[in-house]
Amino acid sequence: MTFGDDDSRDDERDLVIAAWRAAGIDGQAVRWDDPEADWSAFDAAVVRSVWDYLDRREEFLAWARATAGVTRLLNPAAVLETNTDKTYLRELGVPTVPTHWSADGMPQWSEYVVKPTVSAGARDTIRTTDRAVAQAHAQALEASGRTPMVQPYLDMVEAEGETSLLYFNRTFSHAVRRNAMLAGGQSLADNSRAEPRTPADDQVELAEKVLAAVQGELLYARVDLIRLPDGSPALMELELTEPYLFLRYAEGAAANLARALTELL
Incomplete structure (x- = not known):
């Protein structure tokens, strides 16, 4: 399992490793940029809380490509490269939150x-x-x-919240309702808080269309959805690099992740 230089927020790390060990997988946490790490000594490297890649994206992607050359990288380097730049939203061919990609021609919206x-x-x-x-x-x-x-800004973010669907090896595990990231009175620390949610049929249908548009192995995927003003679901983000997985919010979620890793190995 790889992590970054600030893993203090990663309260899922020990839970994940314990679930792996229960499944017969010997896992340990290693910093992705540790110069002493011998990635060829592992059967796989699982990218997890690499939240420091933002300031060193090219360095991180170079590490991913090099590591994929000596061991199984999950998620794969090509997936990480695409997913760490949100322009991927333009390529999926699914309903997304309306987005303008330039400072020119600014749309007329209320917020x-x-x-x-x-x-x-x-x-x-x-x-x-x-x-x-x-x-x-x-x-x-x-x-x-x-x-x-x-x-x-969509008011439905506050009225209904974001629905995050978690998939391990493309199999649905659980879903949560997440706090609105930019809602009034919320701090960034609130955003790993959530509550269990049973996704609606149209949300599951959209999530599976999103995943079908992505090639390659996916050990984990978090599909973040919101409802548009007309009530239809739309993709906010597809998290394939370092998502918080909300493993404590559903019984057996950590075991589901361990089982998915076992299947891929």
Whole structure:
């Protein structure tokens, strides 16, 4: 299992390793950028809490490609490369939250969310009702060499919440209702909190269409959905690199992940 330089938020790490050991898998935590790590000594390297890749994305992807050359990397390097830049949303061919990908031609919406395509945890993300402020932030992102994502803020994020469906080896494990990341009064620390949820049929149907659009092995996948104003589900993000898996929110979830790893190995 690989992690980054700040694993203090990864309260699932010990749970995962314990479930692996119960399944007969000898796992240990190793930093992805540890220069002493011999990845060829492992049957597989499972990417988990590599939350520090944001500032070193190219270095991280180079590590992923090199590691995939000497052992089984899960998720695969090609998946990580695509998934760490949210422009992948344009390629899936499924309903997504409406997104404008430039500072030019800013749409007329009542409220905006603006963020870079390489981001996590609401980093460098703003929510504003001021179109000029939204455009200025998008321009600043472009000036720094980053691609902006401009989206309307959807009230359904607060009314119904985001629904995250968790899949291990493409098999559904569990789902949760997540807190609204940019809702008033929420802090970033609140966003690993959730409650169990049974997804609706249309949400499961969309999630499986999303996964079908991705090639390659997927040890884990988190499909984050929201309902649009017309009630239809849409993809917010497909997390295939370092998602929090909400393993404590469903009985047997950690065992499901261990079973998926056993199947792939």
